[in-house]
Amino acid sequence: MTIKITRAKQLKNKPDNSQLRFGRDFTDHMFMMDYCEEKGWYDPKIVPYGAIPLDPSTCVLHYGQGVFEGLKAYHGKDGEVLLFRPDENVKRLNQSCERMCIPKLPEDMVMEAIKTLVNMESDWIPTKKGTSLYIRPFVIATDPFLGVHPAATYLFMIILSPVGAYYSTGINPVKIFVEDKYVRAVVGGTGTAKTMGNYAASMYAQQRAEEKGCLQVLWLDGVNRKYVEEVGAMNVFFKINGTVITPELSGSILNGITRKSVIDILKSKNIPIEVRKISIEEVINAAKNNQLEECFGAGTAAAISPVGELLYKDVTYSINNNKTGEISLMLYNYLTDLQFGVIEDKFGWSVKV
Numbered sequence: 261m262t263i264k265i266t267r268a269k270q271l272k273n274k275p276d277n278s279q280l281r282f283g284r285d286f287t288d289h290m291f292m293m294d295y296c297e298e299k300g301w302y303d304p305k306i307v308p309y310g311a312i313p314l315d316p317s318t319c320v321l322h323y324g325q326g327v328f329e330g331l332k333a334y335h336g337k338d339g340e341v342l343l344f345r346p347d348e349n350v351k352r353l354n355q356s357c358e359r360m361c362i363p364k365l366p367e368d369m370v371m372e373a374i375k376t377l378v379n380m381e382s383d384w385i386p387t388k389k390g391t392s393l394y395i396r397p398f399v400i401a402t403d404p405f406l407g408v409h410p411a412a413t414y415l416f417m418i419i420l421s422p423v424g425a426y427y428s429t430g431i432n433p434v435k436i437f438v439e440d441k442y443v444r445a446v447v448g449g450t451g452t453a454k455t456m457g458n459y460a461a462s463m464y465a466q467q468r469a470e471e472k473g474c475l476q477v478l479w480l481d482g483v484n485r486k487y488v489e490e491v492g493a494m495n496v497f498f499k500i501n502g503t504v505i506t507p508e509l510s511g512s513i514l515n516g517i518t519r520k521s522v523i524d525i526l527k528s529k530n531i532p533i534e535v536r537k538i539s540i541e542e543v544i545n546a547a548k549n550n551q552l553e554e555c556f557g558a559g560t561a562a563a564i565s566p567v568g569e570l571l572y573k574d575v576t577y578s579i580n581n582n583k584t585g586e587i588s589l590m591l592y593n594y595l596t597d598l599q600f601g602v603i604e605d606k607f608g609w610s611v612k613v
């Protein structure tokens with residue numbers, strides 16, 4: 261693939277490494293590639309970062325036919341640029357495309373586009389501990405007419421944003437609202453795809469959680485509000501009586517790459533891990549009996565996010581005295597050490613750009 265490169269005439273001032281906020285600053289360039297039925301995916305290019313003109317009738321603006329991914333580039337300990345399991349993101353992007361009737365992307369092309377853009381913008385990868393360059397690939401339906409129908413034209417883009425350490429004051433447990441009214445996704449719906457509508461649908465509950473002093477929502481299943489699904493945009497794990505438990509992929513849960521990695525790390529360390537349905541009743545009973553030893557979210561943004569309190573039906577349950585648990589901390593350190601190339605990568609997950 262030949263990527264046509266047009267360089268920005270003026271480079272931006274880079275933000276202060278110690279004051280990075282998620283998704284606020286973007287680098288000098290972005291990647292774009294078009295799709296139409298006659299040509300397939302064509303015209304890959306890197307251009308100066310900036311606004312894109314869209315007709316007001318553009319399909320994605322009305323019907324949400326679009327998908328995205330999220331991964332990070334890390335500044336390794338010897339100055340190398342590292343990605344964490346990017347092949348998994350590229351595969352999942354195509355799975356999301358399939359669910360949303362978007363033509364699949366050539367996976368080697370997407371990988372090359374990510375690497376070329378990250379390389380070009382490597383000066384933007386912050387070096388302060390815990391910081392990274394967030395990579396956001398996405399596809400939108402661009403047909404300029406109204407009508408609920410899969411579009412015939414699409415735009416694939418990649419934008420990059422330097423992000424701070426998720427925990428500015430060290431890893432800290434958060435309070436989570438167990439949502440038993442509104443739902444994120446249902447089996448048969450689009451919960452397994454990283455598609456825009458899922459996030460739009462989640463905002464009302466997120467707002468309710470914040471009003472109740474919680475940082476995120478713990479989602480329950482969409483049919484009975486009985487089984488645990490995810491926490492915010494992270495997969496969720498519980499440690500009950502020495503065993504780590506995470507919900508199985510039910511058909512409405514996003515198949516997280518961090519989740520998958522956590523399961524493999526726990527197995528490699530002979531820590532008991534069960535992948536199965538887990539009801540909120542089981543979690544709350546364990547909390548009441550002092551057997552809920554840990555709870556944490558797992559996702560690219562935070563790596564591991566310990567949960568210190570659950571608010572369920574107006575009762576707050578504290579977990580591990582609202583302190584970060586041993587397994588949560590081990591996983592956080594292990595995952596981030598792998599991502600930053602600090603320890604030997606026996607899984608072969610880290611990819612040099």
Ligand SMILES: *Cc1c(COP(=O)(O)O)cnc(C)c1O
Nearest residue numbers: 493494495514516517518559560
């Ligand atoms: C992206 C995402 C996750 C986490 O996936 P990772 O690949 O680990 O970053 C979990 N749940 C939802 C809803 C997500 O959008």
